Amino acid sequence: MSKITDNLNEPQKRAVETVAGPVLVLAGPGSGKTRVLTRRIAYMIEEKGIAPWNIAAVTFTNKAAGEMRERVALILQEMYGAPPAGQPTRLGGLTIGTFHSICARILRVETAAIGFQPNWVIYDSADQVALVRAVMRDLNLDEKRYPPKAIHAHISKRKNDLVTPEEYRSASYFEEIAGRVYRSYQEALRANNALDFDDLLLRTVLLLRDNLDVRVKYQRKWPYLLVDEFQDTNSAQYELLRLLAGEPTNQRNLFVVGDEDQSIYRFRGADYRNVQLFRRDYPDHVEILLEQNYRSTQTILDVANALISQNRNRTPKRLHTENGQGVPVMVYEAYNEVEEAAFVADEIEKLLATKAFQPGDFAVTYRTNAQSRALEEAFVMRQIKYKLIGATRFYERKEIKDALAYLRVLHNPADAVSLERIINEPPRGIGAKTVEALRLWAAEIGVTPGEALQIVHHGPQRVALQLGRTLSPTAYKAPPLGARAQNALIEFAGLLETWTTTERSGQYASVADLLDVVLAESGYIATLRDGTDEGEDRFANLQELRSVAAQYTQGMPALQPQQSPLSLFLEEVSLVSDSDQIDESAGAVTLLTLHTAKGLEYPVVFIVGMEEGILPHSRSLESGDPEDMAEERRLTYVGVTRAKKRLYLVHCFRRSLWGDSAVQQPSRFLDDIPPDLLSGMVDRQRRREGSYQRVTSWDGDPARGQSRSQTGGYWTGRSKSAPPPSTPAQLPSKAPSTSGSTYWSPGAGAQAQKANRPAATGDALKFKRRDSVQHASFGIGTVIESEATRDGDEQVTVAFPGVGIKKLLVSLANLKKL
DNA sequence: TCCTGAAAGCTTTTT
DNA sequence: GCTTTCAGGA
Secondary structure, three states: OOHHHOOOOHHHHHHHHOOOOOEEEEEOOOOOHHHHHHHHHHHHHHOOOOOHHHEEEEOOOHHHHHHHHHHHHHHHHHHHOOOOOOOOOOOOOOEEEOHHHHHHHHHHHOHHHHOOOOOOEEEOHHHHHHHHHHHHHHOOOOOOOOOHHHHHHHHHHHHHOOOOOOOOOOOOHHHHHHHHHHHHHHHHHHHOOEEEHHHHHHHHHHHHHHOHHHHHHHHHHOOEEEEOOHHHOEHHHHHHHHHHHOOOOOOOEEEEEEOHHHOOOHHHOEOOOHHHHHHHHOOOOEEEEEOEEOOOOHHHHHHHHHHHOOOOOOOOOOOEEOOOOOOOEEEEEEOOHHHHHHHHHHHHHHHHHOOOOOHHHEEEEEOOHHHHHHHHHHHHHHOOOEEEOOOOOHHHOHHHHHHHHHHHHHHOOOOHHHHHHHOOOOOOOOOHHHHHHHHHHHHHHOOOHHHHHHHHHHOHHHHHHHHOOOOOHHHHOOOOOOHHHHHHHHHHHHHHHHHHHHHHOOOOOEHHHHHHHHHHHOOHHHHHOOOOHHHHHHHHHHHHHHHHHOOOEOOOOOOOOOOOHHHHHHHHHHHOOHHHHOOHHHOOEEEEEHHHHOOOOEEEEEEOOOEOEEOOEHHHHHHOOHHHHHHHHHHHHHHHOOEEEEEEEEEEOEEEEOOEEEEOOEOHHHHOOOHHHEEOOOOHHHHHHOOOOOOOOOOOOHHHHHHHOOOOOOOOOOOOOOOOOOOHHHHHHOOOOOOOOOEOOOOHHHHHHHHHOOOOOOOOOOOOOOOEEEEOOOEEEEEEEEEEOOOOOEEEEEEEOOOEEEEEEHHHHOOEEO
16 A cells, blocks of 8 residues: 555545556546546656656646646655655656647657658647638638638648548538648648647647557657546547557557546537547546545535536536535626626625635636626726736737747748748838738749748849759849838848847857847837837736746757757747646636636636526527537536635626627526525526516625615616616616627517517518518527618527527528528 | 728637 | 728828
8 A cells, every 4th residue: 555545535546556557537526636647647656666757647738737747746755755866856757748748749859750840830820820811812712701710710620630631521612612721721831841739739640640660669658648638638639649558569558537527628629529439449448437526515516516417428427525515606697797797896805804715716707708808897996906817818919929920930931921920020111012022932933931031132042052952043033022122121131140140059048138139129129119008018028928038048958959949939838828827826816717717726716697698608509509508518517616615606687798788698507506506596587577586695794685685676786886877677678789799688678679669671671570580590480670781781680489589690690581 | 111090890718 | 899900091
């Protein structure tokens, strides 16, 4: 018996100690999953004598990877003392990372095998869409008809399903177009010496699949594989695991931990059915169920169970805890999102005043990032410290992307996407026309745009010599550019050249030095700091980037002998995620999406926007795919199970979407929770009738509860900061305005008002009031109103029995008149 | 070529 | 309502 497994329950112990063969652990939320993973690694190393460098653990974020590494080190240190002299850590060579970072690492070493130049870069989503757009331009495809974003999404999906351009088959004209783009896009990536996110997985899988030597090499390197959040793996990731654990060595030491109920990344290709595949592919696997919860109160778990048990195709689990019943989960209806935020702030202040909680104990979660705005405003007003995760992702900010693009061009001159990004940023007289001319000219000669730039600068002879290859005769003719454009290009090429020389010669102490030189000499900083607050904000962001860059110094340990600090830096920033900046010790309320909240826990959790159209999101409502709805439910489940002690489910009576205020229905998920677990629950039937008494007091604040339950109107809360509209009774009667949102669910009053309006008076309207219509996903309904929109379209308001009132655009909705 | 104001379009969720 | 894109003038 090992010390490492002391204090673990039986199934946990079994999970830690079953080291050989395939193991599937289905772990409910808060069941000590992280503990099992860390203990298991420690156990393998100390008790089984497995070398750390023979273990690879895959986590969901880089942050989780870092934490896991620290925890394992700590366990080992505590149990076995400091590491032997001369050895910095007992974890030397242990691999912990995300699928993407581990694949990047493999490909960095195997660059030759995939036929790329060693200095390849990773394209993020924005770069990918930019490249798709460029490719589509070359193919003369109409961006209006085939939005590059949609095309890219389709390509990405196929890549995650391991479909290569050669294997690609199309089932529609759109897919046929996408297939053409896919082919050219992959070629363009190669020409740019770049891999996109999906390539990291796809190319690694293909490499391991087709190259026996390489496969055996990595099978020997990592005979032991551990995977966290297995339910969120996609086909490519699953295949990667199978390859690493499979033939010819067939070691099969695969330990995967997951929870089907927490699968929330379907949109990214994740497929919780990989759990079933695992069972099929490894019929002799050991399966372990972790059902005891160490995180939440029984009440919170009961709510979670009630929600998730409605889903099909899941392994039934009975979550239980010894933490005790706890207090009821509070449901609260706010008037609108301002009141909602005020309520959240009120409750936080109230709980803080009890001294039982600290700001860092609170998390406010929501479905979409857009919902954070109202909350932020309330927190700023009350001076509650908060930390917002992920609204505008740091590495997606313009100034950050620009700065990185400068560095990327130095590192990988073939990167045309980055070059185009910065060639006229700040404006230096190289406009769209010039860039286009340069691009076409480069294509004609058969060089990259970067090389074409050099030819403009130094002439073809010298460049041919430098590149060590002959250039096409076209290169020796004068470039098709005006004198002014050429001068601008020459000047820019000169700048690039000086910087490149600095970089190549290693004449910089850290990447921060490079960044300083580039941003100063390009005039970027000067242009950015224009005296406005925004300019200073952006400058501050660049300083933050600089402080990261400063950590990448000459002589730091590198994966490959020739790898420069710049190369390491660029790789690192390509793979970070936003959740990497979550800092539990920050002493501030955390604002984050339900997705980012996965894997975290907080004593007090708010889920705001518990409304039809928000959670579940309207996209999932309208798609009609039950799997979409099941995922929304899982997302809610993830949110609920983040809470340790207290949980609030908040929804609004009205909400502003796209600048319009719309009446909201409470989320269907609220209906699935047994009322005895809740406090402040509204009887929804009576709510629809327009009158109810409600008790909003939660834990002995009668004054508060009373002041709200008087009128029986919809408005139920009064907050310090946002006074209520004058007469609550008036509120529901205001009909939603007709422009903007395509989704709204009116209360009874609004609906009546709406129906009484005269029908629109346009002349060429296809539908009129009382028409019966059929819609693909909503079924048969009756037209309430139809009107012409400003842009010549027709907007129809239809009541679908059992579904609700929908506003639809005739051009999009494919409505049939019956 | 660049700047300005107007108009379109946008919102899932992220490695 | 806010941000990105587009058209037109300097």
